[in-house]
Amino acid sequence: MTSSRVPHLTAKLQGFGTTIFAEMSALATATDSVNLGQGFPDTDGPREVLDAAIGAINGGLNQYPPGLGLPVLRQAIVAHQQRFYGLSYDVDTEVLVTAGATEALAGALLGLLDTGDEVVLFEPMYDSYQACIALAGAVAKPVTLRPPAYGFDVDELRAAITPKTKLLLINTPHNPTGKVLDRAELQVIADLAIEHDLIVLTDEVYEHLVFDGTVHVPLATLPGMRDRVLSISSGGKTFNTTGWKIGWLCGPPELITAAKTAKQFLTYVNGGPFQVGIAAGLAMDQSFFQGVAANLQARRDQLMPGLEAAGFEVYPTHGTYFVTVDIRPVRADGDGMAFCRDLPHRCGVVAIPNEVFYMNRHEGRHLVRFAFCKRPEVIDQAVERLQRLAD
Numbered sequence: 001m002t003s004s005r006v007p008h009l010t011a012k013l014q015g016f017g018t019t020i021f022a023e024m025s026a027l028a029t030a031t032d033s034v035n036l037g038q039g040f041p042d043t044d045g046p047r048e049v050l051d052a053a054i055g056a057i058n059g060g061l062n063q064y065p066p067g068l069g070l071p072v073l074r075q076a077i078v079a080h081q082q083r084f085y086g087l088s089y090d091v092d093t094e095v096l097v098t099a100g101a102t103e104a105l106a107g108a109l110l111g112l113l114d115t116g117d118e119v120v121l122f123e124p125m126y127d128s129y130q131a132c133i134a135l136a137g138a139v140a141k142p143v144t145l146r147p148p149a150y151g152f153d154v155d156e157l158r159a160a161i162t163p164k165t166k167l168l169l170i171n172t173p174h175n176p177t178g179k180v181l182d183r184a185e186l187q188v189i190a191d192l193a194i195e196h197d198l199i200v201l202t203d204e205v206y207e208h209l210v211f212d213g214t215v216h217v218p219l220a221t222l223p224g225m226r227d228r229v230l231s232i233s234s235g236g237k238t239f240n241t242t243g244w245k246i247g248w249l250c251g252p253p254e255l256i257t258a259a260k261t262a263k264q265f266l267t268y269v270n271g272g273p274f275q276v277g278i279a280a281g282l283a284m285d286q287s288f289f290q291g292v293a294a295n296l297q298a299r300r301d302q303l304m305p306g307l308e309a310a311g312f313e314v315y316p317t318h319g320t321y322f323v324t325v326d327i328r329p330v331r332a333d334g335d336g337m338a339f340c341r342d343l344p345h346r347c348g349v350v351a352i353p354n355e356v357f358y359m360n361r362h363e364g365r366h367l368v369r370f371a372f373c374k375r376p377e378v379i380d381q382a383v384e385r386l387q388r389l390a391d
């Protein structure tokens with residue numbers, strides 16, 4: 001959030017400014033830096049997925065898909081939820097295809113929240129949460145996750161829930177920290193949701209990107225939770241197709257209907273041929289999903305020692321594309337924003353200051369996020385350049 005007032009812009013969005021990702025990616029181009037800022041892979045996804053989309057385009061599937069999404073994709077989502085998590089959903093009433101997880105979030109938040117409703121969520125957080133909650137006229141109530149483990153304080157979470165709380169918004173595996181909530185932590189959240197009769201929106205876009213044998217547990221699998229959880233995912237991260245923007249929601253019919261009512265006035269529908277591609281991806285063998293995670297884990301293990309050698313304090317990450325470091329050993333004033341603006345000029349590497357993921361910005365001031373979803377030679381180059389900080 002920035003402080004200068006933007007003329008004409010609705011009061012709800014004052015302070016949101018331009019995202020840091022645009023600024024940092026422009027800086028990467030201008031300085032010819034290695035871009036470990038924005039989280040997008042630099043290789044294509046599986047051939048089968050690309051070919052399925054190309055086949056759909058050549059096969060004439062180029063008009064509006066149905067409002068709920070193409071049946072082939074909805075069936076693939078239902079089969080995926082059953083295969084990986086033992087969750088059953090009805091293909092016609094409990095699944096909604098969206099323009100990425102971003103629109104799934106927007107549709108759900110705009111469809112479920114009234115003015116003054118409160119949403120309890122963890123910070124740091126993905127930047128669209130706060131903006132969509134603001135657009136809905138609702139109020140975000142953050143509970144801070146702190147390094148190195150990025151666990152939450154149960155009393156803080158309990159205290160954040162008030163009679164105005166309508167829903168909890170949970171992201172696991174978590175951007176930017178790489179935290180993966182374990183079953184015990186999820187049980188605490190489930191107990192509170194049941195006690196206070198809350199809806200829970202779960203952002204699970206990194207569901208397949210977990211490392212070291214960590215298991216992603218969807219909150220909907222916990223007893224009593226299936227019918228109060230709207231779970232969100234998307235194909236972008238798993239299939240290296242972030243530009244396709246194919247996402248989805250699964251949940252009980254009344255929550256899907258609420259989200260769909262808002263979603264139909266956002267994009268209505270999107271990406272028909274890409275929906276066919278993602279359907280092919282979701283049906284791939286177990287070995288594909290294991291391979292994606294193993295490959296990213298190897299990239300993480302390549303970057304982390306380089307960050308340590310550069311002098312940072314590096315925090316563990318168990319999933320996603322990202323690792324967070326404390327910059328204070330290399331920059332005593334701990335100003336992550338200034339550090340990230342300077343780093344491309346100093347070393348030719350771009351990273352993201354974590355303070356943009358916090359409402360209480362001071363909590364993340366000294367933290368910086370690096371993305372490792374890049375080719376090995378790109379990570380090598382970044383590591384070599386970052387070594388200048390230590391030299």
Ligand SMILES: Cc1ncc(COP(=O)(O)O)c(C=O)c1O
Pocket residue numbers: 039099100101102103126171174175203205233234235236242245246247
């Ligand atoms: C936590 C989280 N949620 C949602 C999204 C958006 O996903 P999509 O590209 O499918 O809209 C991202 C993308 O970076 C993310 O990190």
